[in-house]
Amino acid sequence: MSCTPELRAELIAEAKNLCGRCRRRFRERWLSVSRIVPGSAGGPYTAWNSHIACGDGTRGCHGWIEANPAAAEREVCQCGCGRPLRVAGEIRRGVFYGADDAYRGVVAQALAEALDAGGN
Numbered sequence: 001m002s003c004t005p006e007l008r009a010e011l012i013a014e015a016k017n018l019c020g021r022c023r024r025r026f027r028e029r030w031l032s033v034s035r036i037v038p039g040s041a042g043g044p045y046t047a048w049n050s051h052i053a054c055g056d057g058t059r060g061c062h063g064w065i066e067a068n069p070a071a072a073e074r075e076v077c078q079c080g081c082g083r084p085l086r087v088a089g090e091i092r093r094g095v096f097y098g099a100d101d102a103y104r105g106v107v108a109q110a111l112a113e114a115l116d117a118g119g120n
């Protein structure tokens with residue numbers, strides 16, 4: 001699964017091209033979508049599970065998050081969303097399994113909104 005170009009463009013526009021970690025402004029091509037719960041742990045490419053970070057999976061702040069997940073859990077995204085850059089845990093069938101209670105609420109709300117909208 002990869003991020004749709006539409007969601008990526010939307011998130012970058014919302015972030016005003018600022019990296020969620022270093023807070024510097026970049027051209028769109030230097031920014032990427034970094035998932036809070038990563039894909040390897042079942043995290044989807046959705047607005048509620050994503051930040052915009054400079055670089056990619058191996059370079060820049062996005063690369064740093066992937067290489068230092070434990071440290072990223074202690075850093076809050078600088079976009080003002082108040083969410084950590086990374087949350088330890090797993091999402092299976094819309095349920096969050098992990099120690100972060102705040103994130104459990106985020107996932108539950110996202111699932112409820114998806115059900116309300118008639119989505120899956």
Ligand SMILES: [Zn+2]
Pocket residue numbers: 019020021022023024053054060061062
């Ligand atoms: Zn950055």
Ligand SMILES: [Zn+2]
Pocket residue numbers: 020050051052077078079080081082083
């Ligand atoms: Zn953010």
